[in-house]
Amino acid sequence: MNKRILAIGTTVLGASLLCSAVSVAPALAATPSTVTAAAKSSTSTASATLLFRHANQAFFTVKSTAPDEYIAKAFVGGKEVGSIALSEGSTLAADLGSKGFLAQDVTVKVGAQHFRTVKTFSLPAVTPNEVPTIDGATVVASTASETTLRLRSLPGAKLVLTSLIGNKPLGEATANSQGISRVVVANADVEYNVVRVVQTYQGVTGEEGFVRTDEDTDYGLSSDPIESLPETVAPAPAPAPAPAAAQAAAPSVSVSNRTQNTVFFAVTADTDGDVVVRDASGNQIGSGQVRGGKGSAAASIGSDAASHTVTVVHDGVESAPAQVEVPALAASVTVPDKPTVSILRHSGGSVELRVVNAQAGPITVRDADGTVIRRTFEATKSARVSVGLRDPYAATRLSVTVSVKGVESAPTVVDVPETPRVPAV
Secondary structure, three states: OHHHHHHHHHHHHHHHHHHHHHHHHHHHHHHHHHHHHHHHHOOOOEEEEEEEEOOOEEEEEEEEOOOOOOEEEEEEOOEEEEEEEOOOOEEEEEEOOOOOOOOEEEEEEEEOOOEEEEEEEEEOOOOOOOOOOOOOOEEEEEOOOEEEEEEEOOOOOEEEEEEOOOOOEEEEEEOOOOOEEEEEEEHHHOEOOEEEEEEEEOOEEOOOEEEEOOOOOOOOOOOOOOOOOOOOOOOOOOOOOOOOOOOOOOOEEEEEEEOOOEEEEEEEOOOOEEEEEEOOOOOEEEEEEEEOOEEEEEEEOOOOOEEEEEEEEEOOEEOOOEEEEEOOOOOOOOOOOOOEEEEEEEEOOEEEEEEEOOOOOOEEEEOOOOOEEEEOOOOOOEEEEEEEOOOOOOOEEEEEEEEEOOEEOOOEEEEEOOOOOOOOO
């Protein structure tokens, strides 16, 4: 009985253990299968963005999430032109060389021992800031009197050849679409079998290069990253022209005085600037200035009647012209009376005068040496005239005259007293 129970128990226990083993085995087998699937589904990402591009350099921001991709490189035509160790956000600089302004493709890759392509950037042509130096040539033909050189440069570039020492012009050429040109130089003008070459491309002139005329030295541009030149190079778009400034209205002009050879104008304008006086043929014969809306000008003319145009130039823009008719100088004129002059104020190195003259003519003030130190061109019967003094303390003598139709009056002498010095405290 006990043996039977024991056998049954053993059988049940064995079946139970077998069932447990069967139920546990699939669970244990599923664990490595799940891990492998997760590894296959995990992917790393990398990105590259163009920051900005110069004529011979391009800069990229490069990122990668793969821990084994810690180097970024730039390639042009299969040649490495830049490299950097990656960090959180690294800037990769690509050195495009002296022809970097041409249209070209730059490929950015990431990796360590093996590199994968992140992105290829097609860079358009831009305006150059420098052009390469011509440092080699091929001797195509040579005779006793002349040598033919084959030069490689940028397509459409202008080449100027001069002598080594005297800088004597030897020849010029314009490169074809492949950047090839030929120049014939006279051997008698070549010094030490060396010729100076300068390349100009899109308005940019490169540094001087030197080539030999007795052997082939066609290194050309082969050291640059770009292996071949395109047929044409698209120039950078020209900047839009600035809008033209509006033309100011014609000034208001009147004749303020007339002498035998000179006419004086009073000018009023909406804008300040330089006054230009022209004769009937358009020739400039006089000038002046406008400040604060008012000014004057003087022009050299003869005694006959004449027609003139007067304009005001502000910030390089000339106003509309004002037409002025200058009458002929009178055959005989009356000498005006000398003016009445009084001192209104005297301080701080200047004196203010009251000048009264019945003929209402322009006023001239001279110092004791006869030098003109103040002149007004507006005709008025009573005027306040401020005059700066050379010495703010010393006494001085001034002479004041008026002019009517080019005839100057006798002077009125004014003695300006000295100004006491204030002692220092």
